[in-house]
Amino acid sequence: MIRYFQLWLVVVTAWMIVTGCSPKSYVVLMDSPDGTTGKVAVSSAQGNVLLAKSRTGIDLDGSSDVPFSVDESQIQKDFGEAMAARPPLPTSLMLYYKQGGTELTESSRVLIPALLKMLRMHPAPDISVIGHTDTMGEDDFNERVGLERAQSVADIIRGELKKERKMKEEDIHITVVSHGERNLLIATPDNTPEPKNRRVEITVR
Amino acid sequence: MKRFILSGILVFVAASVAWAGETIGFVKTVSGEASIIDSGKTISARVGLPIRMGNILRTGPKGSMGVTFKDNTVMSFGPDTELTVDEYVYAPGAGKLSFGASMSRGSLQVISGVIAKLKPQAVNIKTPSAMIGCRGTHFLVKVVP
Numbered sequence: 001m002i003r004y005f006q007l008w009l010v011v012v013t014a015w016m017i018v019t020g021c022s023p024k025s026y027v028v029l030m031d032s033p034d035g036t037t038g039k040v041a042v043s044s045a046q047g048n049v050l051l052a053k054s055r056t057g058i059d060l061d062g063s064s065d066v067p068f069s070v071d072e073s074q075i076q077k078d079f080g081e082a083m084a085a086r087p088p089l090p091t092s093l094m095l096y097y098k099q100g101g102t103e104l105t106e107s108s109r110v111l112i113p114a115l116l117k118m119l120r121m122h123p124a125p126d127i128s129v130i131g132h133t134d135t136m137g138e139d140d141f142n143e144r145v146g147l148e149r150a151q152s153v154a155d156i157i158r159g160e161l162k163k164e165r166k167m168k169e170e171d172i173h174i175t176v177v178s179h180g181e182r183n184l185l186i187a188t189p190d191n192t193p194e195p196k197n198r199r200v201e202i203t204v205r
Numbered sequence: 206m207k208r209f210i211l212s213g214i215l216v217f218v219a220a221s222v223a224w225a226g227e228t229i230g231f232v233k234t235v236s237g238e239a240s241i242i243d244s245g246k247t248i249s250a251r252v253g254l255p256i257r258m259g260n261i262l263r264t265g266p267k268g269s270m271g272v273t274f275k276d277n278t279v280m281s282f283g284p285d286t287e288l289t290v291d292e293y294v295y296a297p298g299a300g301k302l303s304f305g306a307s308m309s310r311g312s313l314q315v316i317s318g319v320i321a322k323l324k325p326q327a328v329n330i331k332t333p334s335a336m337i338g339c340r341g342t343h344f345l346v347k348v349v350p
Contacts, residue, residue: 024349027337033316038341044334051344060335060348079345082283082312085269087233089316090277123233124253126273171253173231205231205273 025060028070028079029053033089088121090205095153097198099136101145102152105195115153116160118204125161126205127174129154134197135181135190146178149200157202226257229293230274234281238265258293262286264311277318278304278328286311291331295320307331313346315339 029051040051045062056067095108131150133142161167186196232254239250242261271281276295292305302324321328328339
């Protein structure tokens with residue numbers, strides 16, 4: 001009987017060590033959405049520690065500077081609700097243009113439904129539209145063409161948000177800018193036609 | 206003289222923009238009780254509510270909230286959490302980048318954005334007894350006061 005009691009005591013103690021030994025305040029490094037692992041630097045009274053391994057944590061109370069591993073059940077217990085509240089990650093799309101104007105290439109025109117689908121994934125979408133040109137023609141002409149390209153995409157997005165989401169003008173957040181020929185994707189000399197540089201970059205947050 | 210007046214106007218415009226408090230992000234998800242404190246005023250959080258520098262983001266005992274910032278940083282908060290956005294500068298063209306926050310309690314998930322990518326030492330979260338420097342993308346913070 002006593003032996004069973006001792007065994008039980010050992011089991012309970014082990015269980016407490018496993019589940020209850022994580023410090024009160026701590027930080028855990030996780031895998032990035034792209035599958036890589038970043039780094040987190042922590043400085044406290046104990047000094048500086050760099051976390052570089054996924055699912056390792058470090059105490060923030062200054063009581064220990066030794067990283068420890070954090071298992072899935074502990075992560076769920078402490079962060080399940082925070083992780084469930086995560087907004088969709090921002091996404092980007094590139095559309096390409098025929099030379100000199102706001103006409104999309106064939107292969108980009110068919111991407112418009114994908115753009116609209118992307119919009120639907122985001123609650124209260126905050127959108128950035130950046131227009132670019134190649135180096136054909138004058139700088140100020142290209143500034144204007146870049147803006148016209150960006151504006152034409154912004155118009156499609158605005159129309160969609162009003163029609164499909166019944167959003168009011170004041171709730172729609174679209175930032176439209178032109179980088180003209182100042183931000184080339186493919187570096188070229190001046191006055192060079194380059195299809196990859198004639199583009200609009202859309203980010204939906 | 207004309208130039209002088211023009212620069213005067215520009216200074217005035219720049220000052221008023223800073224005063225009005227630029228939008229640096231938006232509330233994207235809300236569940237249960239969550240609020241934003243803007244210049245001492247408590248506003249009940251809802252999807253689409255803008256966030257400004259200096260705001261305090263707070264969730265209640267059963268609340269949670271998710272926020273996406275202009276540089277694509279995504280933060281989400283579990284119950285009973287409080288975080289203040291102390292500093293947020295996102296002007297990559299001018300090379301000005303910084304993101305500083307203080308977390309006094311609760312649970313937080315961070316997926317860092319462009320600021321951390323371009324200037325890793327510019328993203329920091331202060332807790333009551335430590336400073337967390339974000340050198341990578343995804344991490345979780347728990348603070349028990």
